[in-house]
Amino acid sequence: MLSPPLASALRAAAEAVAGVIAGRTPEAPLAATIPALRPAVMDLVFGTLRDGGRGDFLLGRLLARPLQEPLIHALLLVALFRLEQRPQDVHTTVDQAVDAAAGIRRGRLKALVNGVLRGFLRRRDELLAAAEADVVARWRHPRWWIERLQAEQPQAWPAVLAAGNSHPPMTLRVNRRCDDAQHYLAELVAAGIEAQALDAVAIRLEAPVAVERLPGFAAGRVSVQDWGAQRAAALLDLHEGQRVLDACAAPGGKTAHILETADVELTALELDAQRAGRVRENLARLGLAADVRVADCRRLEEWWDGRRFERILADVPCSASGVARRHPDIKWLRRAADVAQFAQTQAAILDALWHVLAPGGKMLYCTCSVFRAENVDQIKEFTRRHPDAARLPTGCAELEVHLMPGPDHDGFYYALLQKLA
Numbered sequence: 555m556l557s558p559p560l561a562s563a564l565r566a567a568a569e570a571v572a573g574v575i576a577g578r579t580p581e582a583p584l585a586a587t588i589p590a591l592r593p594a595v596m597d598l599v600f601g602t603l604r605d606g607g608r609g610d611f612l613l614g615r616l617l618a619r620p621l622q623e624p625l626i627h628a629l630l631l632v633a634l635f636r637l638e639q640r641p642q643d644v645h646t647t648v649d650q651a652v653d654a655a656a657g658i659r660r661g662r663l664k665a666l667v668n669g670v671l672r673g674f675l676r677r678r679d680e681l682l683a684a685a686e687a688d689v690v691a692r693w694r695h696p697r698w699w700i701e702r703l704q705a706e707q708p709q710a711w712p713a714v715l716a717a718g719n720s721h722p723p724m725t726l727r728v729n730r731r732c733d734d735a736q737h738y739l740a741e742l743v744a745a746g747i748e749a750q751a752l753d754a755v756a757i758r759l760e761a762p763v764a765v766e767r768l769p770g771f772a773a774g775r776v777s778v779q780d781w782g783a784q785r786a787a788a789l790l791d792l793h794e795g796q797r798v799l800d801a802c803a804a805p806g807g808k809t810a811h812i813l814e815t816a817d818v819e820l821t822a823l824e825l826d827a828q829r830a831g832r833v834r835e836n837l838a839r840l841g842l843a844a845d846v847r848v849a850d851c852r853r854l855e856e857w858w859d860g861r862r863f864e865r866i867l868a869d870v871p872c873s874a875s876g877v878a879r880r881h882p883d884i885k886w887l888r889r890a891a892d893v894a895q896f897a898q899t900q901a902a903i904l905d906a907l908w909h910v911l912a913p914g915g916k917m918l919y920c921t922c923s924v925f926r927a928e929n930v931d932q933i934k935e936f937t938r939r940h941p942d943a944a945r946l947p948t949g950c951a952e953l954e955v956h957l958m959p960g961p962d963h964d965g966f967y968y969a970l971l972q973k974l975a
């Protein structure tokens with residue numbers, strides 16, 4: 555007999571969550587989920603991961619001893635999330651979670667699933683109060699992440715963590731070659747999509763919609779891009795005819811924005827061949843052209859023709875701690891030691907790219923991290939190593955843009971460097 559959809563969704567979500575706990579991203583299991591079930595499964599997986607830390611705390615209180623069955627453990631986490639998300643529907647959730655457990659280990663743990671979930675409902679108030687008093691359960695981030703932020707951002711850390719647990723806004727970038735935000739906004743409103751212009755090209759939607767509903771999306775009139783990410787093109791100070799390098803390009807959001815901003819000669823490098831394909835697809839949709847190459851930007855001998863660039867965007871690989879609310883698996887896949895590892899890679903990329911920047915040229919360093927080692931400290935170290943690097947203002951008198959995740963944008967860091975002639 556076919557399982558009813560909720561039990562199937564709970565089971566599929568449990569598999570993806572168990573994968574994350576074992577160190578794998580949820581992309582593959584989500585892509586393999588049947589399309590009719592995918593939105594419900596994604597909602598359960600993302601919600602459970604966003605709530606991660608709290609679910610584990612609750613299970614710790616509800617189970618006499620740790621479970622040795624990872625899939626049942628994950629199923630309980632997903633079901634606990636749904637009990638909280640849908641208080642009007644608790645009996646269905648319990649029944650369907652028990653049904654989902656019937657297909658795991660020949661149903662031997664059905665009674666345990668039933669008992670744990672009913673135990674939660676009975677002791678809900680007491681357990682949630684205890685969770686509020688536990689730092690990991692309260693802030694739903696790993697302990698190392700919370701402690702690092704507390705040390706680095708003594709004032710802002712609660713807001714940063716709260717934003718990291720929130721639902722991200724959906725923001726558009728209007729292709730300024732065809733339109734402006736005010737004009738496009740009027741079309742959105744006419745199409746029944748509530749939105750607000752943030753500047754001349756950025757529009758924040760009141761609620762996310764499928765891109766197919768956006769007027770002219772397929773024709774390249776608009777792209778989805780966080781407002782924080784939209785800072786790059788303006789900071790680069792682009793002029794027609796410049797030779798520009800986008801050194802870490804995929805999926806190509808900033809590549810496209812650069813080309814929408816000015817007629818430049820753009821080389822876009824990307825280490826991952828599959829992801830380079832996404833840059834090409836995005837540019838094709840927008841009717842833009844760049845020399846897109848699969849290459850490790852650090853290995854100059856493999857891709858550089860000896861001609862220097864007047865502008866370089868170094869949107870380096872990072873912990874992605876500023877965008878964790880879009881990919882809540884990041885919170886649980888990252889380890890404390892990864893930050894130092896990323897910082898080392900970033901330093902190697904910066905050093906290599908400095909060689910290919912023309913004297914007088916500008917390099918924009920960018921991360922979507924909230925941690926100092928990848929941002930402020932990285933650039934401090936870089937300027938110490940390179941006396942021919944001058945830091946340029948990125949706003950009024952500010953030498954860096956440090957956006958923390960909030961209602962309007964994700965967490966981003968920018969620093970602009972000029973090579974002294």
Ligand SMILES: C[S@@+](CC[C@H](N)C(=O)[O-])C[C@H]1O[C@@H](n2cnc3c(N)ncnc32)[C@H](O)[C@@H]1O
Nearest residue numbers: 802803804805806807808824825850851869871
């Ligand atoms: C933060 S993402 C870039 C996002 C992109 N700039 C955008 O706005 O859409 C970093 C990218 O750099 C790529 N990457 C990592 N190391 C690289 C390297 N050594 N050379 C070139 N690309 C690299 C990653 O595969 C990833 O796609």
